[in-house]
Amino acid sequence: MKISHNTLQKLIVETLPTPAEIEQKLFDHAFEVEEIETVGDDTVYDIAILPDRQSDAGSHYGMAREIAGLYGYTLRPVAAPEIASSETVSAPVVTITTDTCNRYCAVRIDGVTVAPSLQWLSALLESMGQRSINNVVDATNYVLSMTGQPTHVFDADKITGGITVRQARDGETITLLSGEEKTLAAHNMVIADDSALLALAGVKGGKHAEVDSNTKNIILESAHFNYASVRKTARSLSILTDAAKRFENNISADGAYDALIMLAQMIIEIAGGTASTPIDHYPYPEERWNVSISKNRASQLVGVNLSPAEFTEVFEKFHVPYTYDNETEVLTVHPDTAMRYLRIPEDLVDEIVRYRGYKNLVGVIPQLAAIASDSGVEVASSITRSHLLGAGFSETFTYAFRETGDIKMNNALSDKSYLRTNIAEGFGESMEKNYRNLDVIGLSEIKMFEIGNVFTNAGESTHVCIGIKRQKDKGVRLELETIISGLSALLGVELFDVVFTGETIVEATVPSNVSATSVQSFDSGVTGMPVPFVPWSQYPAITRDIAVWVPESTDPQVLVDMYTNLGTGLLVRAPRLVDQFTKEGRTSYAYRLVFQAFDRTLTDDDIKPITDAVYSALDKAGYEVR
Amino acid sequence: MNGKQHPIAATRLQALEIFKSLGFSVVAEREMETEWYNFDALNVAPDHPARDMQDTFFVDVPADPVQGRHVMRTHTTSVTARHLQQYAQSGKTDTFAVISSGKVFRNEATDVTHETQFFQIDGACVGVDVNISMLKGVLTEFYRRMLGDGVEIMLRPSFFPFVEPGLEVWVHFNGRKMEVMGAGMLHPNVLRNLGFDPDKVSGFAFGGGIDRIVMSKYQITDLRYLYQGDLRLNQW
Numbered sequence: 001m002k003i004s005h006n007t008l009q010k011l012i013v014e015t016l017p018t019p020a021e022i023e024q025k026l027f028d029h030a031f032e033v034e035e036i037e038t039v040g041d042d043t044v045y046d047i048a049i050l051p052d053r054q055s056d057a058g059s060h061y062g063m064a065r066e067i068a069g070l071y072g073y074t075l076r077p078v079a080a081p082e083i084a085s086s087e088t089v090s091a092p093v094v095t096i097t098t099d100t101c102n103r104y105c106a107v108r109i110d111g112v113t114v115a116p117s118l119q120w121l122s123a124l125l126e127s128m129g130q131r132s133i134n135n136v137v138d139a140t141n142y143v144l145s146m147t148g149q150p151t152h153v154f155d156a157d158k159i160t161g162g163i164t165v166r167q168a169r170d171g172e173t174i175t176l177l178s179g180e181e182k183t184l185a186a187h188n189m190v191i192a193d194d195s196a197l198l199a200l201a202g203v204k205g206g207k208h209a210e211v212d213s214n215t216k217n218i219i220l221e222s223a224h225f226n227y228a229s230v231r232k233t234a235r236s237l238s239i240l241t242d243a244a245k246r247f248e249n250n251i252s253a254d255g256a257y258d259a260l261i262m263l264a265q266m267i268i269e270i271a272g273g274t275a276s277t278p279i280d281h282y283p284y285p286e287e288r289w290n291v292s293i294s295k296n297r298a299s300q301l302v303g304v305n306l307s308p309a310e311f312t313e314v315f316e317k318f319h320v321p322y323t324y325d326n327e328t329e330v331l332t333v334h335p336d337t338a339m340r341y342l343r344i345p346e347d348l349v350d351e352i353v354r355y356r357g358y359k360n361l362v363g364v365i366p367q368l369a370a371i372a373s374d375s376g377v378e379v380a381s382s383i384t385r386s387h388l389l390g391a392g393f394s395e396t397f398t399y400a401f402r403e404t405g406d407i408k409m410n411n412a413l414s415d416k417s418y419l420r421t422n423i424a425e426g427f428g429e430s431m432e433k434n435y436r437n438l439d440v441i442g443l444s445e446i447k448m449f450e451i452g453n454v455f456t457n458a459g460e461s462t463h464v465c466i467g468i469k470r471q472k473d474k475g476v477r478l479e480l481e482t483i484i485s486g487l488s489a490l491l492g493v494e495l496f497d498v499v500f501t502g503e504t505i506v507e508a509t510v511p512s513n514v515s516a517t518s519v520q521s522f523d524s525g526v527t528g529m530p531v532p533f534v535p536w537s538q539y540p541a542i543t544r545d546i547a548v549w550v551p552e553s554t555d556p557q558v559l560v561d562m563y564t565n566l567g568t569g570l571l572v573r574a575p576r577l578v579d580q581f582t583k584e585g586r587t588s589y590a591y592r593l594v595f596q597a598f599d600r601t602l603t604d605d606d607i608k609p610i611t612d613a614v615y616s617a618l619d620k621a622g623y624e625v626r
Numbered sequence: 627m628n629g630k631q632h633p634i635a636a637t638r639l640q641a642l643e644i645f646k647s648l649g650f651s652v653v654a655e656r657e658m659e660t661e662w663y664n665f666d667a668l669n670v671a672p673d674h675p676a677r678d679m680q681d682t683f684f685v686d687v688p689a690d691p692v693q694g695r696h697v698m699r700t701h702t703t704s705v706t707a708r709h710l711q712q713y714a715q716s717g718k719t720d721t722f723a724v725i726s727s728g729k730v731f732r733n734e735a736t737d738v739t740h741e742t743q744f745f746q747i748d749g750a751c752v753g754v755d756v757n758i759s760m761l762k763g764v765l766t767e768f769y770r771r772m773l774g775d776g777v778e779i780m781l782r783p784s785f786f787p788f789v790e791p792g793l794e795v796w797v798h799f800n801g802r803k804m805e806v807m808g809a810g811m812l813h814p815n816v817l818r819n820l821g822f823d824p825d826k827v828s829g830f831a832f833g834g835g836i837d838r839i840v841m842s843k844y845q846i847t848d849l850r851y852l853y854q855g856d857l858r859l860n861q862w
Contacts, residue, residue: 027782050785228673235678301811301828303759341785346814350783350791353758358781358793363763366751368649368723372709375654375726382639388629395632398855400657400729400743407658408686409698413733414742419658419685419698430855441857447629448857453657453729460656522652523643533633533844535851536858 002128003063005043011064013074019043022067029070029354031057039127052341054249059148069318081262083107089276092219093162100189100226101165101201102284103253105260108156110217112136112273121270136211136218139266148251149222149259150243154198154209156217161194163219165201174200175207176239188233189225202230202247204239220267222260224253252338254286286337293345295329301349303364314355376512377462380491381451382522384464384510387490391483393447393466398426406457419455423465424501431505435469439594440541442573445470451510464495467505480506537598542607545578547590547626548618552582556589563593566613570595570602588626630860633840634745634852638727641747641836644771645725648764650749653726655705658685660693663704667711668788669815676700683733698731702748703788703833707820710750710829714821721753727836738848745836750812752822752829758791761809761830765795773799773843784808788816789831800842807834
């Protein structure tokens with residue numbers, strides 16, 4: 001929600017602090033300011049208003065009230081809007097035939113002059129990211145921004161007969177202000193005249209009775225529509241408007257009439273005209289409520305012994321009507337109907353704590369004793385993981401979704417719409433990919449594992465999947481069998497459903513009935529994980545092996561340093577020793593250099609200058625290249 | 627040579643261990659849940675946007691007559707709900723705290739900060755005198771041990787259907803301010819749904835993603851790296 005600093009200042013007596021200070025105050029006590037933008041001589045805040053605060057704080061008046069409360073400032077009194085009505089202008093005739101319209105207020109104004117907006121109004125709307133259209137339409141957007149109440153203007157001369165608020169008929173169509181045509185269904189609420197649809201109620205106006213530069217006579221609407229109905233219409237037709245969002249957040253219907261009069265007064269001031277008597281149909285009035293909590297209970301939930309003053313302070317500051325019984329120490333709050341956030345006793349605790357500020361709360365660590373024994377699956381998984389890491393296997397996670405399986409997602413966005421029935425399938429693909437990247441990773445073989453859940457018609461279970469990929473598969477199966485039996489011995493329970501995929505991957509169910517009911521520590525040595533992480537390139541790598549004779553006494557680090565220095569930014573990771581032997585007082589070192597770029601596939605031409613420089617440096621050092 | 631750790635696995639176990647040392651019981655549950663444990667029990671209204679088809683994976687298995695349709699859990703709070711309910715049914719009255727960490731699912735388009743699967747941590751503590759100051763104490767201790775003494779922890783007001791008061795946990799870490807958890811005092815409707823009497827028992831609860839902590843701690847630039855099975859991720 002866009003809020004103008006200068007507009008807030010007009011509503012508050014005291015001089016406001018800087019925008020940065022206001023941002024911090026709101027962050028600590030109320031809302032997150034997502035963006036602060038300087039527009040001309042104004043500052044505009046984009047404030048994320050919490051869902052339960054939209055109805056009371058989602059407007060300039062509401063935000064001014066919030067900020068005044070937080071700082072202890074005084075709101076400037078705002079004169080109640082008023083208009084003079086004339087008998088010469090006939091009041092709109094409105095019929096409501098649906099129970100999803102809670103209130104409908106309207107007034108007719110004859111003899112307006114539609115023109116470009118006054119400079120201050122168009123500037124204000126533009127600073128809040130809106131387009132100025134004309135004085136009449138801009139007035140509706142101004143009222144929305146000030147009060148949070150959406151309103152709408154129809155060209156009265158384009159309306160045939162009376163106005164009806166009703167459900168649409170299946171297949172009825174409407175052309176919206178944007179020119180888009182929509183086909184409606186019975187769950188859509190509409191505003192109609194005797195011959196056409198005028199608007200999608202609470203969502204968007206229609207083209208039929210659009211105000212244009214020739215418009216002389218207008219009907220203003222300020223209504224309240226059921227939030228669920230508006231939401232369904234906005235979603236099903238994919239129309240996201242500010243008005244729809246307001247109704248979805250269930251603003252209070254009590255503000256609709258005042259907003260209508262405010263709009264009418266403003267339009268008469270800037271566009272002229274004579275008003276009819278306003279009409280107000282209010283079939284489902286807002287019900288009022290009270291909320292109570294004892295000082296004792298509030299203190300207990302906060303963990304602080306509150307004094308009566310601390311207990312009631314926030315309601316005093318925010319001008320929330322309340323009573324406090326000194327004898328019973330019970331506070332009863334009588335909220336305005338816009339104060340949707342004050343519904344249950346715990347809401348009052350929320351107000352007390354956030355007003356005081358969470359930063360001023362002293363944290364207490366409770367003395368707890370573990371009551372339940374730790375989850376068997378977590379314990380077994382943790383033991384399994386430690387064992388496999390110790391045996392040289394690296395841990396991976398692959399996706400739980402596959403293109404085939406037993407159980408399908410009804411609404412998946414991708415073609416991988418089934419839950420995996422085993423880990424091995426996706427795991428195997430990863431293992432192959434990792435094997436192709438051996439040089440880039442700097443390994444001579446791939447040993448990896450994953451622990452995760454699988455889903456079959458028989459149900460959900462936790463599996464461990466273990467794989468080894470090296471040049472020759474011989475002996476791998478035996479190695480995996482040994483790992484599985486070692487794990488079973490360690491857990492004290494046989495791993496079951498052991499399944500091999502080829503010779504190189506084994507998968508089994510992790511038992512949950514492990515004998516050790518608790519592990520020493522779940523945390524198997526996380527310490528020493530260095531930062532930062534080094535990202536990798538998506539492009540293929542080029543590998544060069546360089547073998548060179550050096551005197552036996554030479555430290556091979558000399559070679560590593562030389563290769564690293566000359567390798568430019570294209571050298572990936574440290575050079576890896578792949579072969580070494582000594583003969584007649586000389587040692588041959590073969591290092592593998594891996595080159596890769598972040599922005600392209602490298603060619604021999606990219607690498608040649610580097611290898612040439614390396615050979616020349618080796619030559620200069622007196623080392624013989626093999 | 628030891629194998630290399632996956633940063634998510636390492637971090638979630640570190641988190642479990644910290645809470646275990648504070649007296650929390652480590653629990654786990656299924657990833658395929660019913661609507662009741664994933665939403666209804668947690669006071670998420672039937673028309674709440676979180677239940678929309680575009681956010682939640684609905685699974686093609688017959689609905690449970692009582693607990694509704696099957697979904698891939700969208701948060702690990704369903705684990706907390708199941709274990710709090712078991713505890714309420716046990717009739718015990720000692721203060722009880724649970725912690726879990728697991729995989730959750732969201733049906734959304736993926737990018738560098740969004741994935742269809744990721745990991746969360748979730749916990750709660752219920753008892754006759756559990757309060758917000760304890761929530762602050764526990765979470766402050768957790769993040770200090772997780773991210774080091776240099777981390778600044780901020781609690782600020784927020785709104786979630788399952789808690790009241792509701793708050794967000796932010797950390798200022800590695801030069802970045804970010805929200806890492808939603809938390810608060812368990813909403814009386816939730817306590818009631820799980821079998822507690824909200825007039826006699828109160829509780830705090832918290833939950834949030836592990837991935838964001840991991841990405842920030844290890845400066846990983848793309849969330850998707852974490853689930854591609856690519857060992858170039860395992861630099862530890």
